Amino acid sequence: MTSGAGQGGAGRPAGAAAERAGGLFITFEGIDGAGKSTHIAALAERLRSQGCEVVLTREPGGSVLAERLRELLLHEPMDALTEALLVFAARRDHLQRSIEPALARGAVVICDRFTDATFAYQGGGRGLDQRVLVRLEAWVQQGRQPDLTFWFDLPPAVAAERRAASRAPDRFEREDEAFFARVRQAYAQRAAAAPQRFVRIDATGTRDAVRAAVEAALAAHPIR
Numbered sequence: 001m002t003s004g005a006g007q008g009g010a011g012r013p014a015g016a017a018a019e020r021a022g023g024l025f026i027t028f029e030g031i032d033g034a035g036k037s038t039h040i041a042a043l044a045e046r047l048r049s050q051g052c053e054v055v056l057t058r059e060p061g062g063s064v065l066a067e068r069l070r071e072l073l074l075h076e077p078m079d080a081l082t083e084a085l086l087v088f089a090a091r092r093d094h095l096q097r098s099i100e101p102a103l104a105r106g107a108v109v110i111c112d113r114f115t116d117a118t119f120a121y122q123g124g125g126r127g128l129d130q131r132v133l134v135r136l137e138a139w140v141q142q143g144r145q146p147d148l149t150f151w152f153d154l155p156p157a158v159a160a161e162r163r164a165a166s167r168a169p170d171r172f173e174r175e176d177e178a179f180f181a182r183v184r185q186a187y188a189q190r191a192a193a194a195p196q197r198f199v200r201i202d203a204t205g206t207r208d209a210v211r212a213a214v215e216a217a218l219a220a221h222p223i224r
């Protein structure tokens with residue numbers, strides 16, 4: 001396999017991220033309508049007020065190229081494998097240009113969705129073979145994984161009500177409740193497989209309750 005050595009830390013062995021002093025990679029996940037955005041902004045603000053350099057970013061997106069791929073992903077019809085390939089192409093660029101350099105200089109990177117979303121949406125939602133995703137993940141990430149993942153969990157019906165009150169839906173947000181039930185199930189599987197990095201947040205709570213849960217989980221997490 002080509003390692004891409006010298007480009008933003010590719011080639012690092014699995015698990016090294018959590019051991020390295022400095023940088024911290026935090027991701028937020030959940031079905032559309034879970035309400036991540038407010039809490040991502042609040043966490044970033046809190047960490048900045050403590051003097052941390054915080055890089056706030058998102059997937060798909062986070063670099064010029066990846067943002068262009070995001071537009072295609074959210075609006076152009078395509079099959080599940082094409083979705084996965086574009087998502088990972090965007091991720092590769094994002095990692096190399098933004099995430100890896102930020103972690104290398106000791107920043108906290110907070111990313112709205114990452115590879116767990118690919119397993120949830122393309123794997124669970126679309127039914128794409130997980131082995132394909134496992135392979136793409138290994139090629140693209142070279143062992144890089146989030147140190148901490150907040151999974152905002154709530155029933156698809158509740159999320160659908162929240163989405164109905166917001167802006168025009170994209171290609172994913174237009175999917176039915178059964179799709180989001182599969183996405184949720186796939187998140188649950190990812191969380192069960194990596195309990196040391198996943199924190200499940202009950203996203204049905206009030207905004208204050210969810211915010212308190214995020215802060216408590218961060219304070220209690222061994223990396224902090």
Ligand code: TYD
Nearest residue numbers: 032059060087113114117118121122172173
């Ligand atoms: P989202 O992060 O919810 O952005 P916004 O809050 O602006 O709607 O939207 C991104 C969409 O992309 C979301 O529906 C999930 C989907 N997605 C995938 O299907 N696979 C992926 O790997 C990622 C990162 C996102």
